Amino acid sequence: MNKLENKVALITGGSTGIGQxxxxxxxxxxxxxxxxxxxxxxxxxxxxxxxNISYIIADVGIPSNSLKCIKHVEKSYGGLDVLINNAGxxxxxxxxxxxxxxxxxxxxxxxxxxxxxxxRLALPLLEKSNGVIISTTSGAAVSPxxxxxxxxxxxxxxxxxxxxxxxxxxxxxxRVNVVSPGPIETPIxxxxxxxxxxxxxxxxxxxxxxxLGRIGSPEDIAKAFLYLASxxxxxxxxxxxxxxGGFTA
Numbered sequence: 001m002n003k004l005e006n007k008v009a010l011i012t013g014g015s016t017g018i019g020q021x022x023x024x025x026x027x028x029x030x031x032x033x034x035x036x037x038x039x040x041x042x043x044x045x046x047x048x049x050x051x052n053i054s055y056i057i058a059d060v061g062i063p064s065n066s067l068k069c070i071k072h073v074e075k076s077y078g079g080l081d082v083l084i085n086n087a088g089x090x091x092x093x094x095x096x097x098x099x100x101x102x103x104x105x106x107x108x109x110x111x112x113x114x115x116x117x118x119x120r121l122a123l124p125l126l127e128k129s130n131g132v133i134i135s136t137t138s139g140a141a142v143s144p145x146x147x148x149x150x151x152x153x154x155x156x157x158x159x160x161x162x163x164x165x166x167x168x169x170x171x172x173x174x175r176v177n178v179v180s181p182g183p184i185e186t187p188i189x190x191x192x193x194x195x196x197x198x199x200x201x202x203x204x205x206x207x208x209x210x211x212l213g214r215i216g217s218p219e220d221i222a223k224a225f226l227y228l229a230s231x232x233x234x235x236x237x238x239x240x241x242x243x244x245g246g247f248t249a
Contacts, residue, residue: 002030003230008077010069011035012060012118013087015042018136018184020049021218022084022225027052029226032077036060036069036087060087060114061106070121080125082229085115085135085158092148104150111154116161123169130173134228135162136221139182139244155180159240166238175237177228182244183207184216211246 009026013019014035023033027050036058037043043055056072058065073080088111091103098104119133126133137155144152159178166176183206207215224243227233242248 002028003226003232004082005030007031007081007229008073008079009033009082009084009229010073010080010122011084011086012058012069012114013037013136014055014084015039015046018181018218018221019084019086020046021222022086023053024049025219025222025226026082026229029230031082034069034073034077036065059110060118061110062114063117066114066118066121069118070125073122074125079129080122080131081129082132082134083119083122083126084225084229085118085133087114088136088154090148090151092145092151094147095149098150107150107154108157111151112157112161115158119161119165123172123174126169126174127172131175132229133162133165133169133174133176134225135178137162137178137180137240139180139242139248141180141240142242143248163238163240170237175228175233177233177236177239177241179221179224179228180240180242180244180248181221182216182242182247183210184218184221206247209247210244211249214245216243216245 004026009031011019011023014023015037023035027033033053035055038059040057047053047055058069060066089107135158137158140152141155141159162176162178221243224241
């Protein structure tokens with residue numbers, strides 16, 4: 001039997017990269033999946049992967065959009081079993097070259113504030129289903145990177161929120177965990193506002209620090225999400241699962 005048969009999963013940031021791969025992995029395991037994102041074209045392409053995947057255009061940085069998602073889930077599926085907080089943005093630059101409105105605020109608005117509000121709104125549905133919450137953090141949460149202080153701080157905040165929620169929601173029958181990817185080959189590297197050559201050099205430097213000697217794949221991460229979402233992890237809550245090739249070991 002499929003691990004997520006007849007489960008309903010909401011995946012924010014599900015149009016590309018890790019989110020897109022999680023969506024397909026969950027759909028292949030029997031889940032009905034709703035993905036969110038800001039770009040309709042990439043959402044459509046992601047939804048075409050499987051008949052069990054549908055999409056809704058939504059920006060988690062806008063509270064009314066998160067409410068729209070939860071209302072859509074309740075109306076279309078009747079409930080929610082798994083919330084995947086995957087939407088996120090990353091900007092890397094030396095502190096003196098950053099500004100609150102261009103770097104700090106956008107990351108905290110989406111990576112932390114948006115995640116907080118989506119989780120708050122989804123809670124009543126998850127309580128009814130004894131559901132699961134899994135959020136995407138980063139190895140940077142425990143091993144912050146130079147020129148990435150604000151990004152690292154957002155991901156550390158998600159870890160703290162999730163560990164607190166694991167204790168808070170346990171009496172409600174809800175499990176809460178995080179997956180912390182290490183260096184993964186995803187489109188986010190092209191969205192850092194850095195020249196391609198600089199990104200390439202950065203990746204080479206990172207790979208040199210990975211004991212397994214390679215960049216990870218979205219499939220590596222999706223398998224970790226599948227485990228935590230399934231009954232295989234029924235006794236796992238409050239955990240931070242590092243999937244990073246030993247990068248933070």
